[in-house]
Amino acid sequence: MIEAIDLTKRYEDGLLALDHLNLTIQPGQIYCLLGANGAGKTTTINLFFDFIEPTSGAARINGFDCAKSPLDAKKHAAYVSENVMLYGNFTARQNLAFFTMLAGRKDLKKEDYHMVMRQVGLPERSFEQRVKTFSKGMRQKLGIAIAILKQAPALLLDEPTAGLDPKAAAEFIDLLFRLRGEGKAILMCTHDVFRAKEAADRVGIMKEGILIMERTKEELLHENLEKLYLKYMEVS
Amino acid sequence: MIWSIAKKEILENIFSYRFSILTVLLALLMAVAVIVGYGDFLLRLENYEVLRPMPNSPNIIIEPTPMSMFAKGLEANLTRLYEVSILGIEIRQNQQSVNRIFSLFAVPDILFIIKVVLALIAVLFSFDAITHEKEQGTLKLTLSNGIRRSSLVVGKFAGRFVLVFVPFTVLFLLALLTMSLLPSVAVTSSFWWKNLVILLASCVYTLLFTGVGLFVSSIIHRSSTSMVVSLSIWLLFVFIIPNFSTVIAKRLTPVPTSDRIEMETRLNTIQAIYNRIQREKEEPRGMEGVRMIRQLRESTTRITELYRPKMNALMRTTKSLVRISPSGALNVLLTDIANTGLYEEVRAKDAVTQYVERNFNRINELEPGPIELFRYTRASLGEVFSATGYVDVVVILFFATLFIAAAYVRFLIYDPR
Ligand SMILES: Nc1ncnc2c1ncn2[C@@H]1O[C@H](COP(=O)(O)OP(=O)(O)OP(=O)(O)O)[C@@H](O)[C@H]1O
Ligand SMILES: [Mg+2]
Numbered sequence: 001m002i003e004a005i006d007l008t009k010r011y012e013d014g015l016l017a018l019d020h021l022n023l024t025i026q027p028g029q030i031y032c033l034l035g036a037n038g039a040g041k042t043t044t045i046n047l048f049f050d051f052i053e054p055t056s057g058a059a060r061i062n063g064f065d066c067a068k069s070p071l072d073a074k075k076h077a078a079y080v081s082e083n084v085m086l087y088g089n090f091t092a093r094q095n096l097a098f099f100t101m102l103a104g105r106k107d108l109k110k111e112d113y114h115m116v117m118r119q120v121g122l123p124e125r126s127f128e129q130r131v132k133t134f135s136k137g138m139r140q141k142l143g144i145a146i147a148i149l150k151q152a153p154a155l156l157l158d159e160p161t162a163g164l165d166p167k168a169a170a171e172f173i174d175l176l177f178r179l180r181g182e183g184k185a186i187l188m189c190t191h192d193v194f195r196a197k198e199a200a201d202r203v204g205i206m207k208e209g210i211l212i213m214e215r216t217k218e219e220l221l222h223e224n225l226e227k228l229y230l231k232y233m234e235v236s
Numbered sequence: 237m238i239w240s241i242a243k244k245e246i247l248e249n250i251f252s253y254r255f256s257i258l259t260v261l262l263a264l265l266m267a268v269a270v271i272v273g274y275g276d277f278l279l280r281l282e283n284y285e286v287l288r289p290m291p292n293s294p295n296i297i298i299e300p301t302p303m304s305m306f307a308k309g310l311e312a313n314l315t316r317l318y319e320v321s322i323l324g325i326e327i328r329q330n331q332q333s334v335n336r337i338f339s340l341f342a343v344p345d346i347l348f349i350i351k352v353v354l355a356l357i358a359v360l361f362s363f364d365a366i367t368h369e370k371e372q373g374t375l376k377l378t379l380s381n382g383i384r385r386s387s388l389v390v391g392k393f394a395g396r397f398v399l400v401f402v403p404f405t406v407l408f409l410l411a412l413l414t415m416s417l418l419p420s421v422a423v424t425s426s427f428w429w430k431n432l433v434i435l436l437a438s439c440v441y442t443l444l445f446t447g448v449g450l451f452v453s454s455i456i457h458r459s460s461t462s463m464v465v466s467l468s469i470w471l472l473f474v475f476i477i478p479n480f481s482t483v484i485a486k487r488l489t490p491v492p493t494s495d496r497i498e499m500e501t502r503l504n505t506i507q508a509i510y511n512r513i514q515r516e517k518e519e520p521r522g523m524e525g526v527r528m529i530r531q532l533r534e535s536t537t538r539i540t541e542l543y544r545p546k547m548n549a550l551m552r553t554t555k556s557l558v559r560i561s562p563s564g565a566l567n568v569l570l571t572d573i574a575n576t577g578l579y580e581e582v583r584a585k586d587a588v589t590q591y592v593e594r595n596f597n598r599i600n601e602l603e604p605g606p607i608e609l610f611r612y613t614r615a616s617l618g619e620v621f622s623a624t625g626y627v628d629v630v631v632i633l634f635f636a637t638l639f640i641a642a643a644y645v646r647f648l649i650y651d652p653r
Contacts, residue, residue, distance in 0.1 A: 049380045051653050075382030085373030089248055101240050102381040146377070 001026055002048070002077075002154050002185045006057035009043050009209075017043040019209040020057065025185045025202075027153065030176060032196035033189045034229055035206035041189035042082065043209075045158050048187075049079055061154050075104065078150040080157040084143030088132035092117060092142050095131055096149065103150040113149075120145045121171050136163040144172065148179070155179060157188045161195055173199050197225045205232050237383060238391040245395025249361070258357050259403045265349050266407045270414055272343040273305030274421075280304075280315045281420055287317050289610040294320050294599040296588055296610045301575050302421045303430060307347035309576030318588050320599045325592055346411065347570045350438050351563050352474050354404055355445040362396045362449025363466040364459040366650065371459060375652040389647040393450055393640070401442045408435060429617055430573050437573075437629075440636050441566055445470065447639030454646040478564040481557035489550040497543055504535045526602060533596070544585075551578045559628065562635040569628035575614035579624050587612050 002025040009018040018040045025031045035041050046052045047059045050070035059066040064073035086095045093113045100108055117127055120141040131139065140163050147155060161169045169192075176199055180186060190196055196203050197220055205213040205228075213232055215223065249255050280300035289295045296318035304311035319326045344352075366389075369375040378388065412431050416423045452466040512528050555578060558564030571577030591610055597603035615623070 046653065049376070051376060051379065051651070071382045071384065073382075074380060077380070079377065079380035081373060081376055083373065084377075086377075087244075087248060087374060088372070089251065094247075098240075098244050099377065099381070102378060102383055104382065143377075150381075 001060075001062055002031075002156070002187050003060040004044070004047075004057070005060070007044070007047060007054055007059050008056045009040075009047060009052065010055045017209050018047070021209075021211055023187075023204070023211070025154075025187055027183045027185050028180055029201045030180055030186045030188065030199055032200035032203045033187065033206055034191070034193065034196055034203060035189075036233060038208075039206040040209040041206060042158055044206075045079070045156050045187070045189060048077060048156055049074060076152050077154040077156055078103075078147035078152040080140075080143050080147045080155075080160045082158045082162065083136070084139045086131045086139060086142060089130060091128050091130055092122065092134070093127055095142060096146060099146045100149045103152075105149065105151070108149070116145045116149050117142070119148070120175065121168055137165060137168060140164055141168065144175070148175075153184055155184050155186045157186070159190055160188060161190065161192055169195065193226045193229055205229060207232065237387045238394065241388055241391025242395035242398065245365070245392055246399055249396075249399055254360065255399065258360065262349070262353060262357065262404065263407055265344060265353060266346070266411050269344055269346050269349055270305065270411050273308065273345055274415065274418055276308065276311075277302060277305055278420065280311070283317075284315060291609060292607050294595070294607055294610075296320065296325075296591065298584055298612050298614075301614055302415065302423075302427065303574035304345075304576050305415055306345065306431065306434060307571045307574040307576055308345045309347075309571035309574060310578070310581050311576040314576065314580060314584055320592055320596065325588060346408070346434075347567065347574075350434075350441065350570070351566055354400070354438060354442060355470055355474055355563065357404075358397075358400045358442050358445035359449045359466045359470045361400050362393075362446045363453055363462045365392045365396055365450050366453040366647065367456060367459040367462045370457060370652060379652050385648050385650075386644065389450070389454075389644055393446060393643070396450070397443060397446045400446065401439060404438065404442070405435065408438070426617060433573055433617065434570055437566060437569060437632065440632050441562070444562055444632065444636035444639060447636060447643055448473075451639050451643035451646060454643050454650050457651075473561045474563045477561035478558050478567065481560065481564060482554055485550060485554040485557050489546065489553050491546045491550050492543060497539060500539055501536055504532060504539075508532045508535075529600060529602065548582060551582065554578070555624070559631045562632045565628040565631035569625055569632070572615075572620045572625055572628075573617065575620075579620060580615060583615055584612060 002023070004021045004023040007018060007021040007023075008016075010016050021040075021044060023031070033041050033044070043052070047054050048061060048066050050066050050073070054067055059073075061073040062076040064076065066073040087098070090098065093110065096113045096117070097108070114127055118124070122138060122141050122145070126134065126138060131142065134142070140160065144160060147157070161172055164172060173195060176186060176188070180201075188196075188199070201217050203215050203220065203225065204211050213228070215225075215228070277300060284297055284300055287295050287297050288299075289297065297316070298314050300311065300315045366375070369378065379385070415421055416427070448469050449462075449466045452462050452469065456462040456465060508528050508531055511531070555568055558568060568577060572579045588610075591608070592599075595607050598605050598607050621629075
């Protein structure tokens with residue numbers, strides 16, 4: 001379960017990047033967070049991984065406070081960043097092995113790594129290739145593979161489909177559904193309104209640090225999410 | 237966990253150009269140091285064989301030590317021939333001219349390689365340990381896992397240290413083995429012990445500069461800036477502080493130059509000869525000569541007695557100022573261990589002075605009897621440590637702890653974004 005309780009972040013320069021965010025994502029739910037550039041999406045995710053400290057309020061993962069017991073919280077959450085960067089001198093499998101080791105899994109074999117790379121749609125020949133030679137989309141896929149192998153109950157993704165080709169993006173949404181089926185709580189920040197509508201159980205729109213709108217999947221059946229988004233962006 | 241992180245650091249760097257280039261460079265320098273160090277040692281040994289003290293000859297010369305191949309220090313001074321005349325001790329400037337020409341193209345000894353190159357390599361391997369991961373974005377992904385920051389920073393530190401110190405140790409042991417197998421190198425157990433201590437000191441010294449790089453990497457967010465800052469600290473420790481220290485020490489404790497002493501001695505001689513001519517008219521011959529020599533000796537002793545405490549004070553000041561930098565302390569420590577340092581210089585001069593004191597009259601035939609054979613054994617490891625070495629060890633350990641602790645503490649609050 002992913003929770004934000006009055007989560008607020010004011011940066012050192014005085015900018016209020018996140019203003020009393022309240023959010024609960026249950027296991028088996030996908031939540032999509034939309035918002036313009038600089039709305040505070042990455043700030044939200046950074047707070048969950050203790051990269052920055054909240055000014056007030058709390059972020060929680062499976063009940064663990066992310067600022068007070070970050071190690072426990074982080075053990076239960078997997079992360080995919082905006083722009084996945086990995087160790088260029090290592091092969092895809094070596095990267096995967098290193099990060100799953102960090103995640104605390106040791107019993108894995110070469111086949112397990114290959115299987116998950118197949119799952120995210122990496123071509124077979126790239127498994128033992130150095131990541132230096134990977135395209136942005138390939139790196140993104142490997143980043144997703146790393147998150148999957150962590151087998152954490154919560155998944156926080158910062159624009160995971162950025163850089164994926166349409167086919168890969170569609171496959172990625174299928175993968176998300178499978179993970180949801182496994183009972184994972186998923187928070188996905190994105191600019192992709194269509195994917196959000198397709199994948200999300202709930203959608204939130206964020207503007208200047210404030211969550212200004214929330215809709216469930218059912219509500220969205222009767223509304224056009226893109227028009228809604230643009231409407232909210234215009235009102236000031 | 238720590239070991240897995242260290243292993244990753246090693247694997248990530250071991251196939252890099254940085255690693256291969258720096259290791260090859262280190263190997264080349266070591267080879268040159270061994271070849272040249274051995275050549276110089278042989279020259280001194282040859283010189284010694286010619287001039288070595290024989291029964292009833294007043295030759296005063298100290299046997300060259302093979303440890304000078306590791307740190308040549310003041311060995312060239314130490315192994316010069318001291319001659320005794322009626323004026324006291326005179327140092328012969330034998331063969332120096334040849335060596336001086338070569339000092340124009342000063343070749344590094346192993347001490348130089350440790351003090352300068354090893355420190356540089358340690359800095360070059362650690363300055364980007366954290367900044368690079370931040371720049372390529374892997375730091376966030378790494379820290380998104382439930383691992384302690386302390387494990388991460390210790391693992392990184394260990395990995396980078398191993399990358400520098402293991403190749404160095406292999407090369408050092410190879411150099412050591414080569415030297416011990418070379419002809420005319422008398423290998424004693426103290427040779428091994430001293431080199432073991434040198435290796436240990438290099439280990440702490442590598443830890444120190446790895447700490448410097450890691451510390452800078454943890455306060456700065458860009459690799460390029462981090463490199464400039466860590467190299468500046470390296471420069472400060474290795475060159476600037478030690479060089480300034482010697483200059484400042486000379487200002488603080490002025491010592492008459494040897495030329496001036498030489499001149500005063502000459503003036504005394506002239507004075508004595510003048511006095512002798514004056515008195516020759518009155519006193520019978522024979523007795524006059526003896527008196528003149530005594531007089532001369534008294535005045536030269538007076539001059540050297542004025543000079544020596546000042547010289548010793550200068551050495552003490554230099555030593556303390558140089559120790560503001562860990563590289564300065566390492567320089568003092570390693571030359572003292574190798575018996576080619578300031579400590580040995582003072583010790584040897586004392587031994588020579590005392591020997592001359594005991595035998596002056598016999599050497600100058602003022603008194604009948606056999607002349608004692610000059611014998612000198614260099615300071616043992618234990619003696620060096622209890623006399624001055626412990627201070628250097630404390631200084632180096634202090635700096636190492638300081639930087640490693642600072643890097644550790646800083647990384648705990650490092651912003652990974
Ligand atoms: N370290 C920082 N110091 C000060 N302000 C910051 C800092 N990091 C981010 N901000 C500001 O906080 C606000 C929110 O930034 P954030 O990165 O969370 O936006 P975002 O929604 O992820 O945008 P994008 O869609 O472009 O990724 C922005 O106005 C940004 O300028
Ligand atoms: Mg963002």
